Amino acid sequence: MQVKGLVGDIKGVIFDLDGLLVNSEKLYWQANIQAAQEAKLDIPEDSYLKLTGATAKDMQNFYHKYFASEMERDAFIKRTDDLVWQWTDEGKLKLQKGVQEALDEFKSRDLHLAIASSNYKRVIEHAITKTGIKSYFDFYLSYDDVEKFELAPKPAGDIYELAAKELKLNKHELIIFEDSSTGITASKDAGIQGIMIPDLKSPSLKDKKNASLICTSFLDFLEKIA
Incomplete structure (x- = not known):
């Protein structure tokens, strides 16, 4: 070709x-926002754009800035992943x-x-x-x-x-x-x-x-x- x-x-x-x-990047963004709201985390919505295609170092910097503990971070990540999985099953992944x-x-x-x-x-x-x-x-x-x-x-x-x-x-x-x-x-x-x-x-x-x-x-x- x-x-x-x-x-x-x-x-x-x-x-x-x-x-x-x-x-899926759009779905992850929406899931990040929902997961943070459910956990009552004060994270600006545009902050999640920094996770788009982020390096491992960028991810760690983000988590260090917004999460007080690894447990809080891990719960946020799991909720985000669960939401995207659910939305994929519901046909929202295009x-x-x-x-x-x-x-x-x-x-x-x-x-x-x-x-x-x-x-x-x-x-x-x-x-x-x-x-x-x-x-x-x-x-x-x-x-x-x-x-x-x-x-x-x-x-x-x-x-x-x-x-x-x-x-x-x-x-x-x-x-x-x-x-x-x-x-x-x-x-x-x-x-x-x-x-x-x-x-x-x-x-x-x-x-x-x-x-x-x-x-x-x-x-x-x-x-x-x-």
């Missing part, structure tokens, strides 16, 4: 999940704009597709099963794999290096789709062309430097296929 603005003949695609394939069309197009071109997400395996399986896209992917990597293989988490490119190895394709034959700064930095670190499709945050100057291409949606990307 040839794409305007990218180099080479693309044979494989690696995707992030949250905020890219599905609207594919992002153009995802279905892109997956169909990529499969029609016999491209190999994989997911490499910082979320946990059970959450990924739940999301792609409920949205009906599980069959499109050769495999999916999760934070469970980061722990299992002792990888550095995003923004390091380790999980993308592993995905490329599993796909048995050279890096110049691959592209990565990401929605966050952390993810697009990881694609750059892995040495694989990264396409950024922003979700909750607009691209920064650093993102514009690190991304090989920035698109408004998957439909925008499809128009660039030669």
Whole structure:
């Protein structure tokens, strides 16, 4: 597959999940707000945007600032996760704009597709099963794999290096789709062309430097296929 603005003949695609394939970042944001209100925590609603695609260090800084104890933090995280799981079962988890069309197009071109997400395996399986896209992917990597293989988490490119190895394709034959700064930095670190499709945050100057291409949606990307 040839794409305007990218180099080479693309044979494989690696995707992030949250905020890219599905609207889960918006659901997590809403769940964060509800969980904090239920626990009577005084956290400004826009503070949760800092958790979008956050690094482990960013997450720890957030928790240190707003939570008095690990027990309080863990209860907040569990309530957030439970709400998103419930809303997914209720059908509130949706594919992002153009995802279905892109997956169909990529499969029609016999491209190999994989997911490499910082979320946990059970959450990924739940999301792609409920949205009906599980069959499109050769495999999916999760934070469970980061722990299992002792990888550095995003923004390091380790999980993308592993995905490329599993796909048995050279890096110049691959592209990565990401929605966050952390993810697009990881694609750059892995040495694989990264396409950024922003979700909750607009691209920064650093993102514009690190991304090989920035698109408004998957439909925008499809128009660039030669």
